[in-house]
Every structure is written in structure tokens, then in C-alpha cells.
Amino acid sequence: MPRQSERLYIGAGGVPAGTLGRGEENRRDTVFSYNETVGEENAVSLTMPVRLESYNWEYGIHPLFEMHIPEGHLKDELVRRFSKLVRGFDDFSLLGIVGPHQFGRSACSLTEARCNELLARVQDGMTRAMTELSEYRSTHPEFEVVGEKMTAAWSAGLAKSIAVQ
Structure with a gap:
């Protein structure tokens, strides 16, 4: 897993389910790993059942997490405002900003170190x-x-x- 500042905590149903982080070899890749204590009922998706092995996604964010990123004008405006402040600003960075303000079963938050x-x-x-x-x-x-x-x-x-x- 990458360093603390490049991780997002993912929750499902109010339970800390796992960690989403950037790939070690390529920063554009992402890796999702479940916490060891998460039960099957707290899987983040039916297509991503709880398992010991990590889920890897090349060139961006897995579609399950990508669907939480705004689109259109709102995305353009957020990118315009934050891209000058955050080095290497991308969809992963944007998810870290909007993730804590999502409605529904899934949630995403920054690590304490990054905050x-x-x-x-x-x-x-x-x-x-x-x-x-x-x-x-x-x-x-x-x-x-x-x-x-x-x-x-x-x-x-x-x-x-x-x-x-």
C-alpha cells in the first residue's frame, strides 16, 4: 500500500470496510483492500466480495468508486479550484474531497495524516x-x-x- 497521504478509508453501511490507495508502481493505478475484520455483509459491492487478496485497477479508479465522483460542470469547477492547490490532482484526489459528503451506503474519507x-x-x-x-x-x-x-x-x-x- 502507498504512503498514508495517498490512501482513502472506505466505509460500507457505517462500518470501516477497507482502504483505497494508489498503486505502488504507477500512481494512476488504484488498489482496494478489505480490512481483516470485515464481514461478508459489509462488502462494498456484490461484484467485490470480501476477500484477503486486494482488488487492483489500472489507469484510474475502479468504477465502483468512480461513480461517486461528480460529472459535468460541477467536476470542471472542482478541478479548476483544486488543481492548483494539490500537486498531481486527479480523480483519486477529487474522490478524497467529495467522498466524505456522499449519500448512501458507501463512504470515503481522508486519513488523519492527510487531513x-x-x-x-x-x-x-x-x-x-x-x-x-x-x-x-x-x-x-x-x-x-x-x-x-x-x-x-x-x-x-x-x-x-x-x-x-
């Missing part, structure tokens, strides 16, 4: 943006009122992010 890594990036970016905003406010008095409100809103958002960690 902490992304949160640290957000904190760093917000801290730099607040510093730049403060410098801009000091040299442009006409921006003071709006800048003060932005700083307060950003500070509150950053405090919430840190509290979650």
Missing part, C-alpha cells in the same frame, strides 16, 4: 494572506474598513481550523 497536512497548508496560506492584508491596509487607508472586516473573518476561520486540529 493534518492539508490543514497545515491552509493555516500557512491564511497566515501569509493576513500578513499581506495587514501591510496593504497600512499603505491604503481607503481600504481600512473593508480590510478590518476581512481580517476579523479570516482570523475567526483560522481559529476554527486550528481548534479542529
Whole structure:
């Protein structure tokens, strides 16, 4: 299995069913492995029964997981927004973003290590943006009122992010 940041936890019926990760030899491939304790009733699909051997899929995500990725304009917009922030952004990355917000029997979530890594990036970016905003406010008095409100809103958002960690 690949490193922690390239894994997604897959649940079925509220039970942690297994792990979906990138292939070791080719990052475009994916591998799904069931947890050892998962029972047959918690299989992620009838076409993927619980077994010890991993399910490998070349060049992308297995269709079972791919069907949870948005299509059309929504997908285009998400790709546009995240592709600059996440190196090597692809369908696997997109599944990690939208997976926790799925309805139905299957669920997908990021590992704690990946969440902490992304949160640290957000904190760093917000801290730099607040510093730049403060410098801009000091040299442009006409921006003071709006800048003060932005700083307060950003500070509150950053405090919430840190509290979650």
C-alpha cells in the first residue's frame, strides 16, 4: 500500500470496510483492500466480495468508486479550484474531497495524516494572506474598513481550523 497521504478509508453501511490507495508502481493505478475484520455483509459491492487478496485497477479508479465522483460542470469547477492547490490532482484526489459528503451506503474519507497536512497548508496560506492584508491596509487607508472586516473573518476561520486540529 502507498504512503498514508495517498490512501482513502472506505466505509460500507457505517462500518470501516477497507482502504483505497494508489498503486505502488504507477500512481494512476488504484488498489482496494478489505480490512481483516470485515464481514461478508459489509462488502462494498456484490461484484467485490470480501476477500484477503486486494482488488487492483489500472489507469484510474475502479468504477465502483468512480461513480461517486461528480460529472459535468460541477467536476470542471472542482478541478479548476483544486488543481492548483494539490500537486498531481486527479480523480483519486477529487474522490478524497467529495467522498466524505456522499449519500448512501458507501463512504470515503481522508486519513488523519492527510487531513493534518492539508490543514497545515491552509493555516500557512491564511497566515501569509493576513500578513499581506495587514501591510496593504497600512499603505491604503481607503481600504481600512473593508480590510478590518476581512481580517476579523479570516482570523475567526483560522481559529476554527486550528481548534479542529
